[in-house]
Amino acid sequence: xxxxxxxxxxxxxxxxxxxxxxxFAISRAAPGDPVSLSMGPGGQxxxxxxxxxxxxxxxxxxxxxxxxxxxxxxxKRTARLDFGDSIKHHRPVIDLVKxxxxxxxxxxxxxxxxxxxxxxxxxxxxxxxxxxxxDRASSVVxxxxxxxxxMWAGQMLIGYFCGPTFKNWFPPAGxxxxxxxxxxxxxxxGDRLWHLVLPVICLSYAELAYLTKQVRAGxxxxxxxxxxxxxxxxxxxxxxxxxxxxxxxxxIPIITIMATLLPAMIGGSVIIESIxxxxxxxxxxxxxxxxxxxxxxxxxxxxxxxxNLAGLLFADIAYVxxxxxxxxxxIE
Amino acid sequence: MKKLFDKKxxxxxxxxxxxxxxxSNYVNLVCMWFLVFLFTVAVFAxxxxxxxxxxxxxxxxxxxxxxSSLTANDYSVFMAAITGVCIVFLMRWxxxxxxxxxxxxxLWRQICICLTVFVICITSVQTLLPRKLNATDYxxxxxxxxxxxxxxxxxxxxxxxxxxxxxxxPPSKEHWLGTDxxxxxxxxRLIHGTRISLSVGxxxxxxxxxxxxxxxxxxxxxxxxxxxxxxxxxxxxxxxxTFFLIITIxxxxxxxxxxxxxxxxxxxxxxxxxxxxxxxxKLRNQDFVQxxxxxxxxxxxxxxxxxxxxxxxxxxxxxxxxxxxxxxIESALSFxxxxxxxxxxxxxxxxxAGVSTSGQFLWWLSIFPGLAIFFTVTAYNLLGEALRDxxxxxxxxxx
Numbered sequence: 001x002x003x004x005x006x007x008x009x010x011x012x013x014x015x016x017x018x019x020x021x022x023x024f025a026i027s028r029a030a031p032g033d034p035v036s037l038s039m040g041p042g043g044q045x046x047x048x049x050x051x052x053x054x055x056x057x058x059x060x061x062x063x064x065x066x067x068x069x070x071x072x073x074x075x076k077r078t079a080r081l082d083f084g085d086s087i088k089h090h091r092p093v094i095d096l097v098k099x100x101x102x103x104x105x106x107x108x109x110x111x112x113x114x115x116x117x118x119x120x121x122x123x124x125x126x127x128x129x130x131x132x133x134x135d136r137a138s139s140v141v142x143x144x145x146x147x148x149x150x151m152w153a154g155q156m157l158i159g160y161f162c163g164p165t166f167k168n169w170f171p172p173a174g175x176x177x178x179x180x181x182x183x184x185x186x187x188x189x190g191d192r193l194w195h196l197v198l199p200v201i202c203l204s205y206a207e208l209a210y211l212t213k214q215v216r217a218g219x220x221x222x223x224x225x226x227x228x229x230x231x232x233x234x235x236x237x238x239x240x241x242x243x244x245x246x247x248x249x250x251x252i253p254i255i256t257i258m259a260t261l262l263p264a265m266i267g268g269s270v271i272i273e274s275i276x277x278x279x280x281x282x283x284x285x286x287x288x289x290x291x292x293x294x295x296x297x298x299x300x301x302x303x304x305x306x307x308n309l310a311g312l313l314f315a316d317i318a319y320v321x322x323x324x325x326x327x328x329x330x331i332e
Numbered sequence: 333m334k335k336l337f338d339k340k341x342x343x344x345x346x347x348x349x350x351x352x353x354x355x356s357n358y359v360n361l362v363c364m365w366f367l368v369f370l371f372t373v374a375v376f377a378x379x380x381x382x383x384x385x386x387x388x389x390x391x392x393x394x395x396x397x398x399x400s401s402l403t404a405n406d407y408s409v410f411m412a413a414i415t416g417v418c419i420v421f422l423m424r425w426x427x428x429x430x431x432x433x434x435x436x437x438x439l440w441r442q443i444c445i446c447l448t449v450f451v452i453c454i455t456s457v458q459t460l461l462p463r464k465l466n467a468t469d470y471x472x473x474x475x476x477x478x479x480x481x482x483x484x485x486x487x488x489x490x491x492x493x494x495x496x497x498x499x500x501x502p503p504s505k506e507h508w509l510g511t512d513x514x515x516x517x518x519x520x521r522l523i524h525g526t527r528i529s530l531s532v533g534x535x536x537x538x539x540x541x542x543x544x545x546x547x548x549x550x551x552x553x554x555x556x557x558x559x560x561x562x563x564x565x566x567x568x569x570x571x572x573x574t575f576f577l578i579i580t581i582x583x584x585x586x587x588x589x590x591x592x593x594x595x596x597x598x599x600x601x602x603x604x605x606x607x608x609x610x611x612x613x614k615l616r617n618q619d620f621v622q623x624x625x626x627x628x629x630x631x632x633x634x635x636x637x638x639x640x641x642x643x644x645x646x647x648x649x650x651x652x653x654x655x656x657x658x659x660x661i662e663s664a665l666s667f668x669x670x671x672x673x674x675x676x677x678x679x680x681x682x683x684x685a686g687v688s689t690s691g692q693f694l695w696w697l698s699i700f701p702g703l704a705i706f707f708t709v710t711a712y713n714l715l716g717e718a719l720r721d722x723x724x725x726x727x728x729x730x731x
Contacts, residue, residue, distance in 0.1 A: 015567055015568055018568035019572055022568065022572065022577075026580060027584060029584075144706075146713065147706060147709045147713045148706055149660055149663060149664070149702065149705045149709065150664075151663070151664055151667045151683065151684075152701075152705060152706065155686050155687065155698050156698060156699075156702065158687070158693070159686070159687070159698060163692075163693045165692075266573050267575030267576055270579065271664055271667070274668060286668060289582065289583035289670065292583065294584070297579075297580050297584075300580075301573075301577060304572075304573045305571055305572050308572070309571050312571065
């Protein structure tokens with residue numbers, strides 16, 4: 001197992017390098033460079049002086065070197081988690097990320113847990129009662145949820161449940177109320193959860209619909225299998241057949257889906273965080289783009305890529321744990 | 333030979349089988365007709381919603397302001413629509429009436445003829461039309477009595493107009509779906525926004541499927557080292573969170589509609605590439621491919637003429653889902669403010685006006701564009717599911 005993990009992590013390195021090359025290439029291929037941006041359109045300086053200043057500044061930022069040297073320098077800094085300073089906040093990007101990343105991760109983890117907690121029982125239930133009214137109704141509803149644009153859902157939820165016009169049930173923005181810091185633990189937790197209800201709903205309903213469909217399809221396949229008929233013929237009760245025989249074999253695709261759910265959610269949190277004004281990574285990226293804070297944008301893209309890879313690795317490990325027939329050697 | 337041309341002996345083709353399966357469910361047909369309706373709206377948008385009248389009398393002369401105000405953009409949309417309609421209808425007509433050996437050449441010539449006729453028609457109409465009027469507000473001209481008999485379109489508003497008198501009004505008799513934050517008619521903007529959304533879906537997915545098919549075909553055909561390198565590339569593209577990558581690129585490059593299409597296309601080709609690669613792995617060892625190779629046919633002929641038609645089916649399904657995804661991404665980008673610039677109507681951008689700057693919730697600015705996005709995305713997704721079931725039920729698990 002240790003050998004596999006090491007090999008797997010080593011294989012991640014070229015992929016991660018590829019991601020950084022791509023992000024770096026995007027930033028260099030873009031028109032304009034930081035120096036001319038910070039110098040503005042100019043006008044007051046004469047041309048010779050402007051060119052001199054430009055030269056000095058280019059040397060200062062290391063932009064006068066060839067592209068591959070620039071990339072290596074950038075990589076060296078990035079490997080030390082030094083993403084440079086934010087232009088807007090005048091602070092190291094890594095500090096901002098340290099503040100914001102936990103919020104996004106917690107938000108996504110809560111959503112992921114909610115998705116799995118709801119969709120697995122729902123998928124099993126609809127598969128067992130295939131073709132009945134509940135199954136058909138839920139599949140229509142889930143299909144609509146799957147295609148529902150999350151920004152619209154978020155806006156409608158805020159509009160109808162957070163405003164004075166209709167119902168004023170939930171807070172429209174932020175993570176906690178103004179007075180939250182002075183509260184004891186449990187009221188504080190309640191306040192936090194109260195703020196998280198709508199964002200978590202928005203972040204998870206599409207994935208919920210998708211996962212439920214997959215669970216249902218997997219269960220249907222397994223419920224039709226011969227070994228389930230055998231189990232029933234042995235006289236086992238329905239619960240045992242469904243959970244110990246059919247469900248156990250449907251677990252594997254559910255785990256692999258996790259690897260695809262996580263990146264979709266992290267991407268989706270850009271939209272959700274800016275609708276609900278939650279100060280997470282998505283919001284950070286959104287603000288960085290609107291203010292052209294390049295260092296933050298590149299840091300966020302790199303970190304998100306890394307998180308993605310970690311998610312894939314995690315899914316592979318879970319895969320092996322879930323199914324004893326699969327060994328680490330046989331995945332490759 | 334004569335027996336071959338007898339239609340009774342042609343049998344049921346694969347596409348006919350797919351069509352039979354597809355049309356057996358009325359939901360699929362409803363979706364299809366809904367999309368046809370959307371396309372009609374998109375193509376004829378200037379004739380449905382326009383602030384210029386179709387016909388107007390000024391000083392005893394007749395003018396056609398709407399016709400003379402059509403832009404090159406409108407004409408290119410018409411040409412594309414004509415080409416599309418020609419392909420669909422003439423192909424069916426040809427299948428019934430032209431023998432199989434002549435079909436491709438005939439179709440090509442028919443399309444050229446149709447387009448030439450159209451170009452001749454519009455040039456003659458444009459030259460015969462009376463001089464252009466330099467008016468912008470025909471309604472006030474009509475009210476002031478300088479002109480008579482103005483015939484307007486169903487929705488007599490323009491999408492780029494600012495009317496400070498009617499800011500943020502809920503639906504009324506004059507404005508069926510209300511007005512937005514600069515006083516433009518919501519229905520009119522919705523109609524013109526159809527063009528943006530549908531064209532983003534098509535162009536973005538066109539780009540991504542071309543890249544995906546090309547890369548996938550090369551990986552699947554050659555295998556070995558090329559395949560290994562290609563798969564690493566696919567892996568990298570898959571591990572970058574697409575939405576982050578897209579907004580990163582949007583941050584660095586100038587914002588325009590084409591850039592958005594290009595970016596969505598470039599970041600979403602991995603699915604197509606993997607499907608084509610898997611199909612080509614299977615096809616590579618089949619007899620017809622081996623014989624094509626031994627005949628010494630050029631590579632592009634082997635890959636795209638012989639192998640591709642046999643391996644395209646899963647990609648077609650992926651394309652349908654991809655269009656839904658591209659429309660969704662475009663509206664999300666526009667919603668966040670990274671999309672097309674404001675006077676150009678886009679559904680996502682209209683949605684973002686749903687909460688006014690003072691924090692008020694304007695329900696008509698949220699519901700109608702939202703429903704438009706929702707219905708379009710749902711129609712494409714349903715269509716994708718139906719196609720997948722019709723093309724190959726085994727794919728059910730793969731996508």
